[in-house]
Amino acid sequence: MLAYAIRRLGQSFFVLVVMSFLVFLGVFAIGNPIELLVNPQADEAERLRATVALGLDKPILEQYAIFLGHAAKGDLGRSFVFNVPAIQLILEKLPATIELALAAMVISVGLGIPLGLIAGLKPHSLVGRSIMALSIVGFSLPTFWVGLVLIMLFSVHLGWLPSNGRGETVMLLGIPVSFLTWDGLMHLAMPALNLALFKLSLLVRLTRAGTREAVLQDYVKFARAKGLGPGRVIGVHVLKNILVPIVTVIGLELGSLIGFAIVTESIFAWPGSGKLLIDSINLLDRPVIVAYLMVIVVLFIAINFAVDVLYSMLDPRVRLGSSSAAH
Amino acid sequence: MSDIAPPAAAQPAPVESPWRRLVAEFAESRMALFGLGLLVVIVVTALAAPWVSPQNPYDLAQLDVMDSKLPPGAASATGGTYWLGTDDQGRDMLSGIFYGLRISLTVGVASTLFAVAIGLVFGLAAAYFGGWVDAVIMRIVDIQLSFPAILVALVLMATLGQGVGKIVVALVTVQWAYYARTIRSSALVERQKEYIEAAKVLALPQPRIVFRHLLPNCLPPLIVVATVQVAHAISLEATLSFLGLGLPITEPSLGLLISNGFQYLLSGKYWISFYPGVALLATIMAINLVADQMRDVLNPRLKR
Numbered sequence: 001m002l003a004y005a006i007r008r009l010g011q012s013f014f015v016l017v018v019m020s021f022l023v024f025l026g027v028f029a030i031g032n033p034i035e036l037l038v039n040p041q042a043d044e045a046e047r048l049r050a051t052v053a054l055g056l057d058k059p060i061l062e063q064y065a066i067f068l069g070h071a072a073k074g075d076l077g078r079s080f081v082f083n084v085p086a087i088q089l090i091l092e093k094l095p096a097t098i099e100l101a102l103a104a105m106v107i108s109v110g111l112g113i114p115l116g117l118i119a120g121l122k123p124h125s126l127v128g129r130s131i132m133a134l135s136i137v138g139f140s141l142p143t144f145w146v147g148l149v150l151i152m153l154f155s156v157h158l159g160w161l162p163s164n165g166r167g168e169t170v171m172l173l174g175i176p177v178s179f180l181t182w183d184g185l186m187h188l189a190m191p192a193l194n195l196a197l198f199k200l201s202l203l204v205r206l207t208r209a210g211t212r213e214a215v216l217q218d219y220v221k222f223a224r225a226k227g228l229g230p231g232r233v234i235g236v237h238v239l240k241n242i243l244v245p246i247v248t249v250i251g252l253e254l255g256s257l258i259g260f261a262i263v264t265e266s267i268f269a270w271p272g273s274g275k276l277l278i279d280s281i282n283l284l285d286r287p288v289i290v291a292y293l294m295v296i297v298v299l300f301i302a303i304n305f306a307v308d309v310l311y312s313m314l315d316p317r318v319r320l321g322s323s324s325a326a327h
Numbered sequence: 328m329s330d331i332a333p334p335a336a337a338q339p340a341p342v343e344s345p346w347r348r349l350v351a352e353f354a355e356s357r358m359a360l361f362g363l364g365l366l367v368v369i370v371v372t373a374l375a376a377p378w379v380s381p382q383n384p385y386d387l388a389q390l391d392v393m394d395s396k397l398p399p400g401a402a403s404a405t406g407g408t409y410w411l412g413t414d415d416q417g418r419d420m421l422s423g424i425f426y427g428l429r430i431s432l433t434v435g436v437a438s439t440l441f442a443v444a445i446g447l448v449f450g451l452a453a454a455y456f457g458g459w460v461d462a463v464i465m466r467i468v469d470i471q472l473s474f475p476a477i478l479v480a481l482v483l484m485a486t487l488g489q490g491v492g493k494i495v496v497a498l499v500t501v502q503w504a505y506y507a508r509t510i511r512s513s514a515l516v517e518r519q520k521e522y523i524e525a526a527k528v529l530a531l532p533q534p535r536i537v538f539r540h541l542l543p544n545c546l547p548p549l550i551v552v553a554t555v556q557v558a559h560a561i562s563l564e565a566t567l568s569f570l571g572l573g574l575p576i577t578e579p580s581l582g583l584l585i586s587n588g589f590q591y592l593l594s595g596k597y598w599i600s601f602y603p604g605v606a607l608l609a610t611i612m613a614i615n616l617v618a619d620q621m622r623d624v625l626n627p628r629l630k631r
Contacts, residue, residue, distance in 0.1 A: 015470055026486040133358070136619065140612035142562045144569045145585060145604040152597050163593070252473070259475030263566055267589075278570060281485045293482065297474075304473050 008308075012301040016294075020071070023293045024064050027286050054080065067290070076294060077287030081280075086291035090273055094295070095175045096166060097272035100264065101257040103188055104195035109250065112200045116207020117234065123212060131204060138201030143260055147194045147267035154190060161190050164269035191268040195261060199253050206249055210242030217241075244311065251307030255300045352624045362616025369610050373428040380422035399598050412598040414587060420598060423584055424606045430580040431610065434491060435561035438498035443553050445499065446506025447542075453507065454514035455537055465511070468504040476501040480563055484572040494573050498560050509552045513545040520544075547625040554618035558611045565607055581607040 034051055051057050055066065067077065076087045119131040155163035166176075166187050177184070214220060215238060223237045262274030269275070273292060280288040354360060372379060399412040399420075412420050453464040471479070483497040517523065518541065526536045565582025567573035569589075574580050579587070581603045588599025 023482070026482060136358075136612060136615055137608075140558065140562075140608055140615050142565055142582075142604075142607060142611070144566055144582075145600075145607065148585065148589060148592060148600050148604065152592060152601070156593060156597075255473070256475035256477075259478040262477065262481065263570065266570060277481075281481075281572070289482075289485070296478065300473055 005305075008305060012305070015301065016297055017068075019297045020068070020290075020294060021064065023290055024067060025060070027289050027293075028060055028063070071294070076291035079280075079285055079288050081283050081285045081288075086287040087295070089276065089288055090292055090295050093271065093273040093276045095177070096270060097258060097261050097265065097274055099177055100188070100191055100195060100261055100270060100272060101254060103192035104199065104257055105250070105254060107192060107196035108199035108203050112203025113207050113246070116204040117211055117239070119204060120208040120211025121215065121234065123208070128208075132208070135201040135204040138197050139205070141197065143194060143198060144263050144267055146197055147191075147264060150190050150194055151267070162187050163190070166271055191264050191270050194268070195257060195264045198260070199257065202249070202253070203246065206246055207242060210245060211238060214238045214241050248307055248311055251303055251310065255303050258296065258299065349624055353620055356620045356623075358616055359620030362613045362620075365609060365613035366617060369428060369606075369613060370432065372425055373432050376422075376425040376429050380419075380425045382419050382422045384418045384423045384426055399602075412602075414584070414599045415591070420584075420602050423579065424581070424603050427579055427581040427584050427603060428606060428610065430491070430574065430578055431561050431564060431582070431607070434494055434498070434564045434574075434580065435557045438495045438502065438560045438564075439553055439557045441495065442499045442502035442556070443506050443549070445503040446508075447510055447549070449503070450507040450510030451514055451537055451542065451545075454511045454518060455541065461511075464507065468507050471501075471504045472508070476559070476563060477566060480567060481570070481572060484567055489573065489575045491574060491578055494564055494567065497567075498563060501563070502556055502560065505552055505556060506549060509548050510545050513548050514541055517541055517544045551618060551622045551625060554614060554621060558614040558618070561607070561614075562611055581610075 034047055034054075034056065048057075055063060058066070070077065074087070075085065078084065079086050079089055082089060115131050115135075119128040119135075122128040123132075151163045154161040166184060219241075220233060220237055223233045228237075258274075261270075261272060262277060264270065265272045265275040266278055273295075277289065277292050279285075280292070377383070414420060414423065449464050449468075453461040479501045480497045483500060484494065487493040487496065523536065523540060526540045531540075564573055564580060565585065568580050568582030569586040571586065574583055576583065584603035585600045585607070588596070588601070588603070591599050
């Protein structure tokens with residue numbers, strides 16, 4: 001287990017360096033930020049001075065080496081636009097994104113697994129079919145369009161929910177959160193539902209597929225034959241066995257929720273890191289783009305690692321660290 | 328397969344039956360048939376857009392700024408009716424949607440075809456050669472799949488800039504890995520089977536074994552994944568275009584039409600965004616319905 005963790009950590013570090021290089025090269029192919037940063041009336045000398053001050057006159061590989069050196073010390077560069085450390089800008093915005101992603105995850109798990117179980121146990125009933133039909137709709141709806149329809153319905157037409165911002169926040173352990181105030185909750189409701197819809201449909205389908213295969217297995221028949229009640233058969237024997245792929249997906253999808261939050265945040269003007277990324281792309285604020293991607297890569301590596309460990313704890317057949325040739 | 332029959336009489340049946348059985352099983356679900364019908368209508372409409380659209384939305388001579396932002400059903404100055412209203416340029420939304428469908432479907436299908444081709448080669452190579460080839464390819468696939476497609480595509484589009492060719496490149500980049508993984512896992516299973524053994528014993532050339540024997544037997548799961556991925560590609564393109572990082576304004580896909588209407592949404596002019604969205608939804612849903620049933624039909628674990 002320890003050897004596995006160390007090897008895994010080494011791999012992750014390698015991925016991080018490779019990603020940083022690709023991202024750095026890619027981002028530095030985007031436009032010339034000097035055009036946006038320097039007063040258009042500035043003369044050539046002024047532009048040159050700004051270029052040198054930002055270190056943009058050096059060769060790309062040298063810029064990358066400087067970036068790596070600073071990154072090792074936790075400094076991912078200063079925002080061209082706001083002139084504050086990029087990492088600070090992102091860490092300020094990240095809690096809003098994580099709150100949104102977690103709220104969406106709670107909604108999708110809380111609704112998805114029960115609905116999937118029902119649909120899987122009674123696949124041919126009216127309820128089962130309706131759940132599946134709805135999940136196909138939920139699966140098909142592009143996130144951004146659902147966001148528009150939600151705004152159209154609840155903000156413009158009914159006027160129940162606000163269409164942008166986080167609303168009132170309170171501090172929880174030094175981090176501003178929305179879900180503890182009524183106003184914040186009202187602001188959170190639509191974006192969270194919007195973000196949750198796709199994962200909700202995915203979980204319904206996964207749970208249903210798992211349940212359908214599980215109820216045909218001998219251990220379920222045996223549990224029934226033993227005279228166990230349906231509650232215990234479903235709650236213990238079925239659920240426990242379908243939970244392994246579901247937990248994996250939940251873990252992996254948490255990362256994807258943070259990715260898709262970019263879209264939701266843009267629609268609902270949710271002041272999170274995704275909106276920051278889009279704004280930075282439009283303003284050619286390279287250090288912020290690079291820093292955002294670095295933070296996301298680290299976050300994803302951490303999530304994937306946690307999922308792997310959890311996976312091995314849930315499914316004793318999975319032995320971390322042993323090679324696949326073992327069986 | 329059902330009964331013991333004289334070999335001579337059973338001869339024609341096995342040739343015909345797999346396809347017939349698939350078609351019959353597919354037709355069992357009315358939802359799937361509905362999806363297929365809808366898909367056919369959408370594809371035909373997109374192909375025939377220049378002939379079925381009330382106006383050519385890109386011919387500026389046909390547009391009238393006086394007709395801008397008219398609600399659905401309004402009469403145009405020239406006597407026609409804007410069944411789905413007009414946008415801020417006075418463009419007929421229905422025509423805009425028909426032309427938008429063309430672009431969205433083209434991008435979706437083209438990117439899927441390229442991604443399948445690339446994924447197929449790498450997936451087959453990984454499964455057939457094994458060893459370090461397999462390790463390197465699957466490592467790259469794993470790393471790539473651990474990042475959400477939207478994020479990778481977004482960064483790529485920010486780097487590449489807008490355009491149809493560029494968005495296809497971005498979509499292929501985020502999608503090839505799915506196919507590589509799918510084809511590898513089914514090829515690994517097929518490789519162990521006797522017919523491959525037999526082909527090897529016959530000393531057939533390697534490319535022939537891979538492409539004529541191994542590949543056709545790996546196709547069913549690939550077809551299912553590819554169908555779902557066409558829908559994903561269309562949705563992803565629309566999302567990127569909505570965020571302003573997809574197609575340029577000269578090639579308005581459905582996503583761009585929706586994005587264009589977003590600014591008028593809060594003032595109650597819903598139709599500019601809403602109807603292109605309905606068209607997008609119908610397309611994706613039709614594809615998903617078909618893919619869903621194909622998955623059930625082709626999945627041997629659900630055989631009754």
